[in-house]
Amino acid sequence: MSKEDEVMTGSERRDQIRATLSTSTLAVSATTLAQQLGVSRQTVVGDISLLRANGLKIIATLHGYELEDEVQPTAILVCRHFPNEAADEMTRIVQAGGVIKDVTVEHPLYGRLRGELELRTVGDINLFMGRLQKQQGHLLSELTDGIHTHTVGYRTPEQLVAIQATLREGGYLYEN
Missing domain, CATH: 3.30.1340.20 (3H domain)
Incomplete structure (x- = not known):
């Protein structure tokens, strides 16, 4: 398998971010996501923006990103x-x-x-x-x-x- 075959597409990367946020009990920083995905922090920030634009309720905390708890009044x-x-x-x-x-x-x-x-x-x-x-x-x-x-x-x-x-x-x- 060549190095090019190992690179995740943007869509796959965003799916992985979504999966990580949905299973994590703690906020996940952009730096941590970037290291896990082998991309820059800025790429993750852009992916988060795209996920939000597509309706995913992601909130930024001082400790990283997490999915919004929509049941809290x-x-x-x-x-x-x-x-x-x-x-x-x-x-x-x-x-x-x-x-x-x-x-x-x-x-x-x-x-x-x-x-x-x-x-x-x-x-x-x-x-x-x-x-x-x-x-x-x-x-x-x-x-x-x-x-x-x-x-x-x-x-x-x-x-x-x-x-x-x-x-x-x-x-x-x-x-x-």
Whole structure:
């Protein structure tokens, strides 16, 4: 068998990515997928985009890619805070049992801007905040005077009430 015969087609590679994500209990990084498939990380990122464009619900977490849990209920919460309060706001959500799926702002020029987060634990928040600081980045909410929304996943209606209550207590829930 020649070396050319061993190379996977793009379609086969995407099938393998789909299979890996559907059987993995943990997020799988693009680097890990690239090593398994013998391609570049950028090729995997492109394949993920094609899979998403074809309807596969793939989410990016701080730890890699995974398939979206479509049975978890979600709510969109409007929040407002200063940048130095972001970690506290997010920590309140996850400690009340929520998953911070994303952050969205309404920008006057670009319209809706959304960033996937998938923050589930305080460790995820610490990792996110560490990367933000290391990269000298800015929060999307800084573009809109602190006003933003989070799509938050939860398990029970009582859990959602607790998430809203802790955000209200911290002064982060934007309700007026």
